[in-house]
Amino acid sequence: MNSFDDEQLPLTQGFGDLSLGNDYYSPKPGLAFEEPPSPMISSEGIIAQEITDKFLSAAAKLEPGELVKDGFFTLFESVGALEVMDPKMDSGCLAPGESLDDDYDVSRLLSPSEVIGIIDQLFSLEMAWHLGYPLSQTLFTSVYVEKLQHPNPTTIHDADFIRGHAADSPRDPMHTVLRAYCLGLLKACYFVNERIKSEHIYEEEDFVTNTYNRSLLESLNRSDIYDEIVTARQVLRDTHHTETNELAQALDFRLQFRLAFLRAIELSELRTDPASLTPPWAEMQAVWSKISKTRDLGSAVPGAFSTKIQRRLASTMPPRPIVQPSAQETQRHFEKLIEDGMSVLNVLNYTDSQSLLKFVLTFQAQKPQPMVYVRALLQNFLFHDMIILGQLSIRRVMDDDLSIVVLPDSILLDPINDTIEAPHQPRFIIASHMEIFRQRAAQSYLDIFRAFCQNRCRVRRTLFHSLQDWEMLQAEAEEIDELLQPHADEKLLVYPPRTGGIPTGSMPLSSWAYHYKLQLMQWTVQLGFELEIYQPNELASMYWYLAYLAQTHIYHIDRIKFFTTHRLETTHPTSPQYPRSQAFLEHTHALTRATFSLALALSTLYTALARLGLLPSLTTSSSPLAPPASSSSRPYSTDALRHEIRMKPFASVSLPDLPSHEMMVQATTRGGMSSTAGLLEEVKGSVANVRRQLGVLAALAGDDGEEGTKRRDDNGVAGEWSTANGNKVFAVGCLDRWKGQVVEGWMKAVVEIEEVVERVSKAENETKGGGVKGEGVVTRLKLKVPRPSEAGHEWWIVPRIVKE
Amino acid sequence: MTSPFQDKQEAVSYLESLLNKNLRVTTTDSRIFVGAFKCTDAESNIVLQYTYEYRHPTPQQAQQQNTTQGDPTNSNPTNPTTTETTTTTTTTETTTSKIKLDLTSRYLGLVVVPGQYIVKIEVEEFASQLRGRGLL
Numbered sequence: 001m002n003s004f005d006d007e008q009l010p011l012t013q014g015f016g017d018l019s020l021g022n023d024y025y026s027p028k029p030g031l032a033f034e035e036p037p038s039p040m041i042s043s044e045g046i047i048a049q050e051i052t053d054k055f056l057s058a059a060a061k062l063e064p065g066e067l068v069k070d071g072f073f074t075l076f077e078s079v080g081a082l083e084v085m086d087p088k089m090d091s092g093c094l095a096p097g098e099s100l101d102d103d104y105d106v107s108r109l110l111s112p113s114e115v116i117g118i119i120d121q122l123f124s125l126e127m128a129w130h131l132g133y134p135l136s137q138t139l140f141t142s143v144y145v146e147k148l149q150h151p152n153p154t155t156i157h158d159a160d161f162i163r164g165h166a167a168d169s170p171r172d173p174m175h176t177v178l179r180a181y182c183l184g185l186l187k188a189c190y191f192v193n194e195r196i197k198s199e200h201i202y203e204e205e206d207f208v209t210n211t212y213n214r215s216l217l218e219s220l221n222r223s224d225i226y227d228e229i230v231t232a233r234q235v236l237r238d239t240h241h242t243e244t245n246e247l248a249q250a251l252d253f254r255l256q257f258r259l260a261f262l263r264a265i266e267l268s269e270l271r272t273d274p275a276s277l278t279p280p281w282a283e284m285q286a287v288w289s290k291i292s293k294t295r296d297l298g299s300a301v302p303g304a305f306s307t308k309i310q311r312r313l314a315s316t317m318p319p320r321p322i323v324q325p326s327a328q329e330t331q332r333h334f335e336k337l338i339e340d341g342m343s344v345l346n347v348l349n350y351t352d353s354q355s356l357l358k359f360v361l362t363f364q365a366q367k368p369q370p371m372v373y374v375r376a377l378l379q380n381f382l383f384h385d386m387i388i389l390g391q392l393s394i395r396r397v398m399d400d401d402l403s404i405v406v407l408p409d410s411i412l413l414d415p416i417n418d419t420i421e422a423p424h425q426p427r428f429i430i431a432s433h434m435e436i437f438r439q440r441a442a443q444s445y446l447d448i449f450r451a452f453c454q455n456r457c458r459v460r461r462t463l464f465h466s467l468q469d470w471e472m473l474q475a476e477a478e479e480i481d482e483l484l485q486p487h488a489d490e491k492l493l494v495y496p497p498r499t500g501g502i503p504t505g506s507m508p509l510s511s512w513a514y515h516y517k518l519q520l521m522q523w524t525v526q527l528g529f530e531l532e533i534y535q536p537n538e539l540a541s542m543y544w545y546l547a548y549l550a551q552t553h554i555y556h557i558d559r560i561k562f563f564t565t566h567r568l569e570t571t572h573p574t575s576p577q578y579p580r581s582q583a584f585l586e587h588t589h590a591l592t593r594a595t596f597s598l599a600l601a602l603s604t605l606y607t608a609l610a611r612l613g614l615l616p617s618l619t620t621s622s623s624p625l626a627p628p629a630s631s632s633s634r635p636y637s638t639d640a641l642r643h644e645i646r647m648k649p650f651a652s653v654s655l656p657d658l659p660s661h662e663m664m665v666q667a668t669t670r671g672g673m674s675s676t677a678g679l680l681e682e683v684k685g686s687v688a689n690v691r692r693q694l695g696v697l698a699a700l701a702g703d704d705g706e707e708g709t710k711r712r713d714d715n716g717v718a719g720e721w722s723t724a725n726g727n728k729v730f731a732v733g734c735l736d737r738w739k740g741q742v743v744e745g746w747m748k749a750v751v752e753i754e755e756v757v758e759r760v761s762k763a764e765n766e767t768k769g770g771g772v773k774g775e776g777v778v779t780r781l782k783l784k785v786p787r788p789s790e791a792g793h794e795w796w797i798v799p800r801i802v803k804e
Numbered sequence: 805m806t807s808p809f810q811d812k813q814e815a816v817s818y819l820e821s822l823l824n825k826n827l828r829v830t831t832t833d834s835r836i837f838v839g840a841f842k843c844t845d846a847e848s849n850i851v852l853q854y855t856y857e858y859r860h861p862t863p864q865q866a867q868q869q870n871t872t873q874g875d876p877t878n879s880n881p882t883n884p885t886t887t888e889t890t891t892t893t894t895t896t897e898t899t900t901s902k903i904k905l906d907l908t909s910r911y912l913g914l915v916v917v918p919g920q921y922i923v924k925i926e927v928e929e930f931a932s933q934l935r936g937r938g939l940l
Contacts (some may be wrong), residue, residue, distance in 0.1 A: 052926075
């Protein structure tokens with residue numbers, strides 16, 4: 001069990017308790033089919049006696065407010081009762097003259113263009129479901145879909161919207177096509193829903209898995225549905241000449257898409273070589289472009305969709321409107337779904353643990369984030385059956401990671417240790433200690449991957465939880481390090497060198513844990529910017545804190561580097577693990593330095609802008625009624641208290657120390673120590689550093705992204721390490737995406753900062769001679785803090801000059 | 805309306821005798837709610853637990869069923885509803901037209917039926933108990 005389970009269970013239960021009569025019928029999707037059959041309204045043994053008048057006159061005797069009630073029934077329970085005839089609650093309540101029936105006749109003959117119209121509307125509704133709307137408001141508003149799956153068909157022959165169809169009489173060709181399409185659609189939805197249900201996804205936040213007591217054709221065979229679609233395509237070919245009739249062709253594309261989607265789903269269960277899983281996705285992509293080109297051939301059939309169907313679904317909700325994205329949105333989202341579905345397969349190409357992590361990080365950092373189904377696929381690829389990517393043990397990935405970060409070619413990770421049986425042998429002792437460590441650390445390590453598979457808000461929240469875990473893990477790892485050290489034959493060294501301190505060991509395991517802890521803390525702060533957690537007046541201090549964390553991280557990497565280099569120099573090993581580890585340290589060093597300088601630049605910039613009075617107040621974006629933003633106007637809190645709340649998640653971390661409020665105030669006001677012009681000069685200096693580090697990273701990544709991609713294919717074999725381009729930045733399989741997000745994305749922020757500094761300096765210089773200091777700039781310039789989505793990169797919120 | 809109850813005590817004990825029995829409450833839109841009686845007040849608002857909603861078939865459904873089922877054979881005038889046990893729908897037989905119709909049903913759980921919408925209240929009794937009390 002991991003922290004997700006702990007969190008999610010009570011929540012689901014909580015919702016369950018809210019719904020009506022949960023002790024009788026559970027609305028949980030998995031149990032949806034266990035609804036008891038409704039009791040017979042009469043039977044031989046039971047007689048209904050009319051008591052209307054007697055009851056009403058008895059009730060009339062009660063005082064207003066007096067109740068007659070069962071002793072075990074509490075009024076608290078009655079709060080959850082559904083009020084009959086209330087149109088907001090009672091889904092069975094009909095407006096006067098309204099009929100429960102849809103007057104749409106599913107057996108009526110359809111023209112080919114009408115079928116295209118219906119199918120294209122189904123595409124839009126399917127996408128709305130993928131985007132998080134419930135089936136009741138999307139696909140289940142289709143009369144055809146409803147008739148097809150209710151009553152629940154048990155055989156493929158039953159599955160038709162015209163029931164009781166004689167087996168030998170031929171169906172109308174258009175009905176055959178629409179039926180085959182719907183079969184393929186519902187079956188695909190079934191698999192998508194099952195996949196999502198089996199992974200960690202937040203109901204109500206991401207996706208609604210409720211199927212409202214409809215089966216989504218659960219009991220039908222996948223192969224039968226394939227057959228039906230193939231047959232329908234054959235019928236199309238027989239009745240129309242597909243090559244010449246563009247309507248028939250358009251229909252054929254749509255059926256082909258369904259077939260390809262089902263195949264893509266089926267293959268993804270295999271978790272094998274991505275090259276063999278890609279073809280159906282590629283087919284979908286090709287067919288989709290043809291589908292979008294033939295959209296204008298369809299004519300809509302609005303009558304085939306109705307919100308009334310919701311009244312018959314197992315839901316206590318009154319009907320809500322149909323959610324239907326426009327044709328353009330549908331097209332855009334499908335293209336994104338297919339593209340992500342295809343690129344997520346690349347995760348199965350394992351080269352090293354750090355590339356895997358980077359794949360997950362960059363894949364999830366995409367804007368917009370990949371859809372829930374693709375994220376569920378990613379989780380499935382990563383964790384299903386505790387076999388990473390369908391081929392690796394958790395130990396394998398962890399050992400790989402340890403060897404990259406801290407322990408290249410180390411005796412601690414030597415698999416031979418496990419074969420030693422003599423208990424006094426150092427290797428035996430190492431093996432047993434390492435096993436304890438692995439068991440302790442595996443969950444925490446995997447949780448990082450899992451956390452990043454969630455939606456962005458959840459990522460941040462989950463990382464906060466993980467932080468406590470890594471804090472403890474680091475302490476425990478330190479103990480294991482001390483136990484291991486006498487057996488690992490390691491020379492103690494003074495670090496930092498030439499300081500005359502006590503010699504220490506490299507403490508590899510706790511170093512590894514500390515590395516991740518620092519990484520988690522930086523991610524958390526950065527996600528705070530991305531998710532608009534911080535107010536404009538907090539930006540200076542939060543960027544300063546990020547710089548502080550990054551600096552600590554740099555020192556830590558230096559320490560790891562020192563010990564690794566020393567070991568390399570004294571033993572002269574030939575293992576390729578050494579260059580790999582060194583490349584990793586070099587890359588992480590450059591990246592963290594870039595983070596440090598960029599964060600420092602922004603912190604200093606915000607400090608300077610605050611001094612000039614250019615920072616927008618809190619009220620700019622919110623309602624005009626809110627009080628003005630100066631500290632004195634927030635009478636119920638103080639800066640110190642706000643600092644305490646903001647830093648609370650980090651307060652339990654012992655190393656690095658939490659900076660005190662005074663320290664942060666000092667860092668972000670600079671106590672008037674340097675002039676504003678001096679601050680702006682500092683920003684320029686920091687930005688120049690960022691440029692340098694990004695240059696280093698770009699050089700490591702190789703300038704030609706294409707080349708990197710090509711070489712990646714050659715290096716598909718796990719475990720080998722060459723100096724091919726993607727390898728040096730540990731972004732094999734996601735090199736272009738990583739370069740786009742980090743090297744190019746951060747560079748955008750750099751350019752933005754440079755521009756702001758330039759214009760502010762200029763304005764300040766010009767006004768200095770003429771008027772009162774500061775005031776002149778305020779009147780000349782107006783700044784706006786952009787939303788993360790408008791910024792060059794979501795993590796680096798650079799203010800914009802909106803008026804000069 | 806002359807009240808059959810002399811005093812309030814009598815009325816309350818009558819209502820209490822109904823608690824936890826299954827009531828069938830028909831509303832103004834001719835739906836029937838069948839559930840365990842839990843609570844009522846002066847306005848005859850009724851709280852039912854484990855409630856199923858039954859709805860008379862719409863004319864369209866009625867027509868379909870009529871054509872597929874044909875005429876019923878065994879009609880029992882004292883008991884206007886008969887049952888069909890194989891499906892989740894329950895069959896009723898309307899005394900006026902003498903055909904079998906499926907009542908569509910839905911599980912709702914805990915409901916409040918406001919007194920103003922109630923047109924009919926029935927209590928379900930075991931025939932055996934009624935016989936025992938000499939009422940049948």
